[in-house]
Amino acid sequence: MHRILMRTVVFDFPGEAHDAARDFWQVALAAGVRRGTTNPEYHVLEHPAALGPVLVQHLREGASRLHLDIEADDTGAEVARLVAAGAVEVERIEDWIVLRDPGGLLFCVVPADLDSDFTSFARTVGT
């Protein structure tokens, strides 16, 4: 058994659309903005008008999209559970696993940030 929580929203915008879309969401969500240091393709929206974290990713290619991260305190067990439920593993980037749902949407499984919100809101799954 392990714990999971879907909480981070990631806006993904390709090269030409990224800057205007990032600036829009900063204003829309009354947020600050901070560029990632380890991963400079990401901007963190600081204190957004949202229940959880919101990121904006600068894509090298592809169409604008939105994806969600499922945090897990055992990413291996979580990926196995989701693949058994019908997801397909697409790629691994550092310790994130990109999956595709049966409707064709991409999402990620990422290591849990074991903070108080995770402890409060995560659900136990698996066997």
Add this chain to the structure above:
Amino acid sequence: MHRILMRTVVFDFPGEAHDAARDFWQVALAAGVRRGTTNPEYHVLEHPAALGPVLVQHLREGASRLHLDIEADDTGAEVARLVAAGAVEVERIEDWIVLRDPGGLLFCVVPADLDSDFTSFARTVGT
């Protein structure tokens, strides 16, 4: 001035993909599922492993996508603010307003559910 909060996640799946994708997300988020009565094209995922509400919409046409709802206690003022920031109004469905961000993604402005979470987490915006 008015208050806003982005909290509901809506998975949108077209006809042929909807049922398998809805069933997948029910399992993925360890949720129950309840079909909408007033709006039967929506299913509510009950008690999902997420910070806020999660819905699954059965689209008549189009590609699978994901969209977010911004709740506002003054939807007219919020739409005007977002259009001034670069969004484009697409359509009105009942009391929901569909907008497109500068990156091309659809999202909605909807009347706020004035519950304790809204009171706790909403941000004041506008003038």
